Amino acid sequence: MVVKRNSTGEITPADRGVRAATSAPPTARGANSVVRQKADSSVKSAKRVFEVLEFFEEHQRAASTIEVANALKFPQSSTSVLMRTMTSLGYLRYDSSRRNYIPTARVSTLGHWLSPALFERGRLINLMEDLSNKTNETIMVGLQNGLTAQYIYVIQAKLPMRLYVRAGTLRPLGRSGLGYALLSNHKDQEVRRIVKLLNAHEPDPARHINIKESLAELANVRRKGHAFSLNLVTPGAGVVAMNLPKIAESQQPLVVCVAGLTDALIRQEQDIADLMRRAIDFHLSD
Numbered sequence: 001m002v003v004k005r006n007s008t009g010e011i012t013p014a015d016r017g018v019r020a021a022t023s024a025p026p027t028a029r030g031a032n033s034v035v036r037q038k039a040d041s042s043v044k045s046a047k048r049v050f051e052v053l054e055f056f057e058e059h060q061r062a063a064s065t066i067e068v069a070n071a072l073k074f075p076q077s078s079t080s081v082l083m084r085t086m087t088s089l090g091y092l093r094y095d096s097s098r099r100n101y102i103p104t105a106r107v108s109t110l111g112h113w114l115s116p117a118l119f120e121r122g123r124l125i126n127l128m129e130d131l132s133n134k135t136n137e138t139i140m141v142g143l144q145n146g147l148t149a150q151y152i153y154v155i156q157a158k159l160p161m162r163l164y165v166r167a168g169t170l171r172p173l174g175r176s177g178l179g180y181a182l183l184s185n186h187k188d189q190e191v192r193r194i195v196k197l198l199n200a201h202e203p204d205p206a207r208h209i210n211i212k213e214s215l216a217e218l219a220n221v222r223r224k225g226h227a228f229s230l231n232l233v234t235p236g237a238g239v240v241a242m243n244l245p246k247i248a249e250s251q252q253p254l255v256v257c258v259a260g261l262t263d264a265l266i267r268q269e270q271d272i273a274d275l276m277r278r279a280i281d282f283h284l285s286d
Contacts, residue, residue, distance in 0.1 A: 048074060048082055053091075053107060054168050058154070062095065062102040123247070127256065127283040128155050134275060137260040138163050140239075142178045143252045145170070147198055149179040151257075163237045163259045174198050174209040177229030177239035181255040183214070184221040185243060191218060226273045230262050238265045240272045245284055256280070 051072050056063070063071075069079035083101055086092040092101045128139045138157040142149055149171040157163060173179040174195060183191055192211055199208040221227045230238035239259040246253070258272050265272070 045082070048072070048078075049086065050168070052079075052082065052086065053103065054166065056103050056107075057167060058156075062098065062100040064100045068101075123283050124153075124244075124250075124254075127279055128153065130279050130283065131256070131258060131276065132158070134279075135258055135260075135272060137258050137264075137272075138165055140165060140178075140257040140259060141244075142171070142182070142241075142255050142257060143250075144173065144182045147173055147194070147201065149173045149176055149182055149255075151178070157260065159260075161261060163234065163261065165259065171233055172198075174214060176233050177227045177241040178255055178257055180217060180221050180227035180229065181241035181243050181257075182253065184218045184227065185253050188215055188218075191215060224273070225277070228265075228269050228273075230265065236262050238262055240265065240269060240276065242273065242276050242280065244280060247284055 052068060055068055055071060065080045065083055066076060068074070068083065069076045072079075074082075083092055084094075087094050087101065090104060090106050093104050094101055124141065128141065131137075132139045132155045136158040139155040140151045141153045142151045144150075151165060151167055151169045151171070154165055154167045154169075156165075171178050173182065183194065186194065191214065195209050195211050195214055202208055225242065227241040228238070229241070232238070237259065239257045241255050241257040244254045244256055256276065258276060
C-alpha cells in the first residue's frame, strides 16, 4: 500500500479505497511509550537541576544563563526556564542589573543536618586546601555510592597542564584508584561479594574483574597505606588515594585523592603519599 502525508502531517492512504492502518485508535503500547517519554523528560530535568547547583559549587560566583548553558552543554532556552523555576522556588537569586544568578542561602542549608561538623569546623576542607597549596594538583574527596565510587568535593589544580574533574563524577569501584582505596576497607569476603555484583552488572565479559588480581592489588594498598593508579580511567592521568580516619564529619568512609598527570605522579608517588599522611595527621587528629 502506498501512503502519503496530508497537510496536517497525518499518514493517509494514496488510494482512497484503502483504509490507513494508522487510523486505528492508540494502542496500550503507544500509551506506555508516551508515559516513558514523560518520565525520561522529568528525570532529565531533575538531573539538570543538580548539575546547575554543582556548577555554582565549583565556580563559586554568579553566572549568566548563557554561561551555565555553555558550560553544561544545555540548550539555552531550557536552561533559562530551569533557572527561572529554581529562582521562583528560592534556590537561586537573579540580579536584574547584572543579568546573572547565584544560589541562595537555602541551598547551603539543604545537607547541613547530615554532617554539621563539616561545615562548622571545616577540618576536611582545610585538609584539601593544604594539599592543594602544597602540590598544586587536583584534590578530591570521595566515597562509595552503591557499586560505584564518587567524588563529592573537588579543588581544581593550579597547574597549566592539569586533570579536570567535576564534583559528582563517578568512577568504577573495581577499576580506579578511589575504588581501590575504598575496597581496601572491606574484608576479602566482602570484596568477593562486591566483585561478583560488579561483574553481574557488566554485560561485556572482557571487562569483568579478576577477583584474584583485585585481592592482590588491595593487599598491596593495605601494605603501602595508599592506592596508586595510572591510566585506569583517564589516559595520561592517575591518582594517589588514601583512606581518611573515621571522623564525626561523615557517617561514611572517606578517601582523599591527589590527582595529576602520569609523568608527575610516577616521579612523586611516595613524596605525595608522605605529604598526604602528614596533612591528615595534622588536620584530622582529635
